[in-house]
Amino acid sequence: MTSVTSVGADGLDALRSHPSTAVLGLDFDGTLAPIVDDPAAARAQPGAADALARLASRLGGVAVITGRPAGFVVEQGGFGGIDGLVVLGQYGRERWESGTLTVPEPPPGVAEARAKIPGVLAASGAPPEVFVEDKGLALAVHTRRCAEPQVALDRLRSLLAALAERTGLAVEPGRFVLELRPPGMDKGAALRGFLAERGDPSAVLFAGDDLGDLAAFDALDELRDAGVPVVKVCSGSAEVTELAARADVVVDGPPGVVAFLDALLP
Numbered sequence: 676m677t678s679v680t681s682v683g684a685d686g687l688d689a690l691r692s693h694p695s696t697a698v699l700g701l702d703f704d705g706t707l708a709p710i711v712d713d714p715a716a717a718r719a720q721p722g723a724a725d726a727l728a729r730l731a732s733r734l735g736g737v738a739v740i741t742g743r744p745a746g747f748v749v750e751q752g753g754f755g756g757i758d759g760l761v762v763l764g765q766y767g768r769e770r771w772e773s774g775t776l777t778v779p780e781p782p783p784g785v786a787e788a789r790a791k792i793p794g795v796l797a798a799s800g801a802p803p804e805v806f807v808e809d810k811g812l813a814l815a816v817h818t819r820r821c822a823e824p825q826v827a828l829d830r831l832r833s834l835l836a837a838l839a840e841r842t843g844l845a846v847e848p849g850r851f852v853l854e855l856r857p858p859g860m861d862k863g864a865a866l867r868g869f870l871a872e873r874g875d876p877s878a879v880l881f882a883g884d885d886l887g888d889l890a891a892f893d894a895l896d897e898l899r900d901a902g903v904p905v906v907k908v909c910s911g912s913a914e915v916t917e918l919a920a921r922a923d924v925v926v927d928g929p930p931g932v933v934a935f936l937d938a939l940l941p
């Protein structure tokens with residue numbers, strides 16, 4: 676049995692006692708999907724879609740809250756047929772539910788950043804393995820394929836921060852990635868919005884693996900302070916340690932997440 680903090684165990688008890696009003700939030704990459712070198716090749720961990728389908732039929736709400744475009748996650752996750760599942764993409768700016776995808780227009784800064792990133796990469800002497808994932812509303816600069824991915828990321832950090840400043844965007848750091856995206860939304864705000872749609876929850880559980888998930892953990896801490904039972908789950912990895920330090924439960928990457936979800940409701 677994975678060790679759980681005492682307040683986390685209280686959160687799990689509350690979720691299991693009143694599942695129909697409990698809410699579950701899950702990150703995608705690194706949590707429901709194993710990390711791979713090519714972002715376009717990411718797929719859900721086997722068993723993830725089945726686990727989500729079972730939980731969505733019993734819980735008060737289940738949302739995947741991701742930095743990816745919502746449509747990508749539905750497609751690559753194999754989540755299209757899951758009744759009741761909501762996918763909040765691009766940190767809550769996009770929404771997929773019951774087959775309907777809502778995507779806002781990008782702010783003008785995204786087009787400007789798209790045009791200028793190649794010059795920034797050249798100016799920083801970025802190795803050819805650095806590449807840009809264009810997500811429409813945001814641009815993610817990846818260094819995972821470099822021989823020294825952390826070195827390559829650190830060289831780009833201040834230049835991309837300056838470009839973000841000039842284009843009115845925010846920098847979202849992640850696992851060997853720096854993303855330029857519209858400010859004003861994060862996974863905490865996305866989770867709070869989803870909870871507001873569902874009414875008072877009996878318990879709230881969120882599972883994530885990366886720095887972008889800390890905002891959701893912040894939201895859970897606020898709920899816990901307000902007396903709501905919550906569970907913070909970290910999909911553990913050697914690449915990111917910040918979430919494990921704040922989690923109630925640490926599981927072993929996406930296979931551990933799926934096993935945890937399978938055991939969540941008896």
Ligand SMILES: O=P(O)(O)OC[C@H]1O[C@H](O[C@H]2O[C@H](CO)[C@@H](O)[C@H](O)[C@H]2O)[C@H](O)[C@@H](O)[C@@H]1O
Binds near residue numbers: 703705741810852
């Ligand atoms: O919020 P998430 O669902 O966790 O998305 C965050 C970023 O995930 C993706 O990048 C990460 O996964 C890739 C595929 O496994 C991996 O190659 C990369 O190194 C990771 O950082 C995605 O590509 C980004 O756009 C997301 O923002």
